[in-house]
Amino acid sequence: MSRWEEKVQTILNQIGPLDEAAMAAAQARLDRLTKPPGSLGQLEAYAVRLAGIAGTVQARFPKKAVVVMAADHGVVEEGVSAYPAEVTPQMVRNFLTGGAAINALARLAGADVVCVDVGVAVDIDHPALVRKKVRYGTANFTKGPAMTRAEALEALCVGIEVAEELADRGYRLLATGEMGIGNTTSAAALLAAFTGDDPADCVGRGTGVNAAALARKAEAVRRALAVNRPDPHDPVDVLHKVGGLEIAALAGLMLGAAARRVPVVVDGFPASSAALVACRLAPRVKDYLFPSHQSAERGHRRLLALLGLAPPLHVDMRLGEGTGAVLAFHLLEAACRIRDEMATFADAGVSGPVVAEEAAQP
Incomplete structure (x- = not known):
């Protein structure tokens, strides 16, 4: 195996899965913000996946x-x-x-x-x-x-x-x-x-x-x-x-x-x-x-x-x-701003969604 093949194979072995815990934490954060759940569409999905890549909810891009x-x-x-x-x-x-x-x-x-x-x-x-x-x-x-x-x-x-x-x-x-x-x-x-x-x-x-x-x-x-x-x-x-x-x-x-x-x-x-x-x-x-x-x-x-x-x-x-x-x-960048700068329902004093109980089935 050439050194180029070895380098490629080494990198392939280093590519790991996304951090599921960070993604769950990011989703929980997004669901507490002052908006209907999922209402910002793909921007929310981006924020979750970026957290999974970075291994932290606070994924940022300084450069x-x-x-x-x-x-x-x-x-x-x-x-x-x-x-x-x-x-x-x-x-x-x-x-x-x-x-x-x-x-x-x-x-x-x-x-x-x-x-x-x-x-x-x-x-x-x-x-x-x-x-x-x-x-x-x-x-x-x-x-x-x-x-x-x-x-x-x-x-x-x-x-x-x-x-x-x-x-x-x-x-x-x-x-x-x-x-x-x-x-x-x-x-x-x-x-x-x-x-x-x-x-x-x-x-x-x-x-x-x-x-x-x-x-x-x-x-x-x-x-x-x-x-x-x-x-x-x-x-x-x-x-x-x-x-x-x-x-x-x-x-x-x-x-x-x-x-x-x-x-x-x-x-x-x-x-x-x-x-x-x-x-x-x-x-x-x-x-x-x-x-x-x-x-x-x-x-x-x-x-x-x-x-x-x-x-x-x-x-x-x-x-x-x-x-x-x-x-x-x-x-x-917009996905990260939403995650970081929007207030939660609790922070803003805004009432959250009302979840009605399902009627009992006969």
């Missing part, structure tokens, strides 16, 4: 971050994107200088943007960039595996290491972001590989491709599956044959965060494909994941259904970068 994993994709040479591959490093520089959509939304949420080079095709020189490059982009997976199995495991470990480093620095809430021209094609290939769905039902318009490029995208996925024959029962096999480096790193981030009992908000289509990989490796990871939005990408609804995640936001976003996930930070 939050969106982790933007960046990598290039060899399949771009098949004409599957409306933008050229050089946009990946250009956008990474935009993240690092604070000019992207994710930077604006992260500032609003009081979150930091952590940008990680896990596989950009060129080197980028910037002091804020986290350099953990596994290789210079994936290979064109219509002609063979996107990367080696060892590289997929190493990319998983990049995500695990980033999660551990951030947890050590006091971050208690993470969001998944990604940058990689061509990554919605990889996400569609992962979805098709795991489910056997028709590639035409998995691909979407991504960066805004036209009908011809959409057809090329479906054909690229179809060829990738035929050439590589990924084993849906082996998540790492699927990942190394038709995945992406940033997708692998995001899956690792989810694993590492779950092992450290840090909740993760999942963004759109590529990030959700990473969540599918993570949950196939460790089903318990799902307890630590919070969905954010329903992407406009065709395959995203299918992915969310497979994961059993119901996103609260439906705003037709398809940008990526972690933008939808950071918007959902506000909902988790």
Whole structure:
């Protein structure tokens, strides 16, 4: 077993169940607040699950971050994107200088943007960039595996290491972001590989491709599956044959965060494909994941259904970068404010609900 395999297996063994006692205490607290029971819907469910993750009713997020994993994709040479591959490093520089959509939304949420080079095709020189490059982009997976199995495991470990480093620095809430021209094609290939769905039902318009490029995208996925024959029962096999480096790193981030009992908000289509990989490796990871939005990408609804995640936001976003996930930070923060700042019926001097006794049956 390689050191990468050992690291992944160690983390899988460290992912524990939610704290049932903390969840019960959180539910009891919510039921005493000045509102009808359950009237704040999913916000109450979030507060309970956050307590289960943190192991305390008073789960809080002193520091939050969106982790933007960046990598290039060899399949771009098949004409599957409306933008050229050089946009990946250009956008990474935009993240690092604070000019992207994710930077604006992260500032609003009081979150930091952590940008990680896990596989950009060129080197980028910037002091804020986290350099953990596994290789210079994936290979064109219509002609063979996107990367080696060892590289997929190493990319998983990049995500695990980033999660551990951030947890050590006091971050208690993470969001998944990604940058990689061509990554919605990889996400569609992962979805098709795991489910056997028709590639035409998995691909979407991504960066805004036209009908011809959409057809090329479906054909690229179809060829990738035929050439590589990924084993849906082996998540790492699927990942190394038709995945992406940033997708692998995001899956690792989810694993590492779950092992450290840090909740993760999942963004759109590529990030959700990473969540599918993570949950196939460790089903318990799902307890630590919070969905954010329903992407406009065709395959995203299918992915969310497979994961059993119901996103609260439906705003037709398809940008990526972690933008939808950071918007959902506000909902988790709201859940904690409700738990901490609302008065109980006793504190406020408000009469509680009247429970009528059931009439005696004859």
